[in-house]
Amino acid sequence: MPILDHFGFIAPYYDRVFKPGNRDDLITLAALPVEGMVLDAGGGTGRIAQFLRNQAAQVVVADLSFEMLTQAQAKDGLLTACSHTEWMPFEDQCFERIIMIDALHHVCHQGETAQELWRLVKPGGRIVIEEPDVRTWGVKLLALGEKVLGMRSHFLAPPAIAGLFDESAQVRIERKGAISWVIVEKPGE
Numbered sequence: 001m002p003i004l005d006h007f008g009f010i011a012p013y014y015d016r017v018f019k020p021g022n023r024d025d026l027i028t029l030a031a032l033p034v035e036g037m038v039l040d041a042g043g044g045t046g047r048i049a050q051f052l053r054n055q056a057a058q059v060v061v062a063d064l065s066f067e068m069l070t071q072a073q074a075k076d077g078l079l080t081a082c083s084h085t086e087w088m089p090f091e092d093q094c095f096e097r098i099i100m101i102d103a104l105h106h107v108c109h110q111g112e113t114a115q116e117l118w119r120l121v122k123p124g125g126r127i128v129i130e131e132p133d134v135r136t137w138g139v140k141l142l143a144l145g146e147k148v149l150g151m152r153s154h155f156l157a158p159p160a161i162a163g164l165f166d167e168s169a170q171v172r173i174e175r176k177g178a179i180s181w182v183i184v185e186k187p188g189e
């Protein structure tokens with residue numbers, strides 16, 4: 001447990017500090033729109049999820065921080081679940097797509113989180129994990145800064161993230177500047 005609740009503290013200001021930017025890359029990589037449900041794991045304030053509402057039948061934001069989720073609840077049309085990403089209160093294979101943006105390095109158990117995302121995604125579905133790429137110098141500095149702030153961040157390079165998934169997963173890695181995406185497809189039945 002970190003000494004400070006960083007996300008609880010920053011939640012009311014989060015969307016003003018961290019602008020969502022253009023999310024066309026994410027929409028393309030996640031192969032949206034879909035008819036089913038999308039999960040934003042570690043989705044915080046719904047900063048990104050709010051732009052996906054017209055891309056799926058339902059968008060669910062799951063996050064550990066009640067304060068971050070309170071911000072997501074203020075946005076129309078998002079469902080929220082206060083939950084660890086290591087165990088989420090959903091049935092097997094109920095999401096067409098799962099996104100996880102800038103959150104994997106914050107969770108305690110990254111392997112368990114990957115297994116949980118794999119459990120929840122439908123056959124033929126897709127998981128997209130977006131992370132600052134720790135192979136770049138800027139992100140190495142960011143990682144140091146988060147350590148100084150007492151955050152329990154643990155950055156993994158994209159190939160290590162890919163390695164967390166089931167061996168039947170079809171995985172590819174994309175990168176733009178300091179951002180990388182690990183795209184994980186679950187074979188159809």
Ligand SMILES: C[S@@+](CC[C@H](N)C(=O)[O-])C[C@H]1O[C@@H](n2cnc3c(N)ncnc32)[C@H](O)[C@@H]1O
Pocket residue numbers: 007041042043044045046047048062063064065068083084085086100101102103106107108109
């Ligand atoms: C940097 S924020 C990113 C939020 C959102 N994905 C975005 O891009 O705006 C990281 C989020 O991960 C959440 N988080 C950290 N550990 C978690 C865990 N084990 N389970 C669920 N959420 C977690 C935090 O509460 C926080 O909202």
